[in-house]
Amino acid sequence: MIGVGKAKQYGNVLDKPLSRGRQEVSLSAFAFLFSELVQYNQTQVDNIAELERRLEDAGYAVGARVLELLCHRDKGNRRETRLLGILSFIHSTVWKVLFGKVADSLEKGTEHEDEYMISEKELLVNRFISVPKDMGAFNCGAFVAGIVRGVLDGAGFPAVVSAHFVPIEGQQRPRTTILIKFAEEVIKLLLQILKEFFVFVARKPRKSQYCP
Known part of the structure; x- marks a missing residue:
């Protein structure tokens, strides 16, 4: 049984904010572990x-936990509710946590309203993976897409x-682009919000330029 003093000690620890600590991970250790992940999954398909689907699923689990960590540590459990806000959050905050820098670019698709792209000239997960010729189309960036x-x-x-x-x-090396195609309901919600905003602005009374 934990005594009162110990209980208070554990309670105080749980009340403390998550420490940022050292954010660097050995590049060689990451390269080794990621290579093992790729090789293991290669034997299963x-x-x-x-x-690529299996790598994406592995990345999805990482992304869900990264969001929980950052929202709890930096935002007081508040999550971004705006489309452009969450994209900027991924492009800057999430990318810095994962790769030590912001992504090279964040762009909106020119052909489709529901598409956005995050691009990286040299994505870390593609840097140290040697892809055999018979797997020339294979892209380890599927993990980051997940x-x-x-x-x-x-x-x-x-x-x-x-x-x-x-x-x-x-x-010689191509860049990696993470293509994001939002679900139809997300775009409909965004358009509805924009419509309501413009209606509100149109109805807002304007101050006269002349003194009464």
């Missing part, structure tokens, strides 16, 4: 699409997220 999907789902913004290689003129 018959094709590239299934391998992380992004986990964060979005946890925040209430369901989406289909996928990783793609995009060639860059003059460079």
Whole structure:
């Protein structure tokens, strides 16, 4: 049985905010563990699409926990409720926690209203993985796509997220683009919010330019 003094001690520990501590992880250790994850899953599947799906599922679990950690530690359990807000949160805060820097770019798709893209010239998970020629289309960025999907789902913004290689003129290695395609209900909600906002602005009385 825990005494009163011990109970108070444990209570005080639980009341303390989560420590930021050291945020760096050995790059070589991460590369080894991620390589083992890829190799293990490769033995469990018959094709590239299934391998990428398994990596995405693994990343999804990471993303869900990253969101919980950051919301509890930095936001007092408050979660982003705006579409652009959650995208900026992933592009900056989540990327810094995972990769030590903000993502290279965050862009809106030009062809579809429901698509956004986060791009990285040299995504960490693709840096140290040697892909055999017979798996040329394989993209380890599927793991990061899963992380992004986990964060979005946890925040209430369901989406289909996928990783793609995009060639860059003059460079040997392509960049990795995380393509985010939001569910239809998310876009409908965004449009409804914008409509209500513009109606509110239109109805708001304007001050006269002249003194009474």
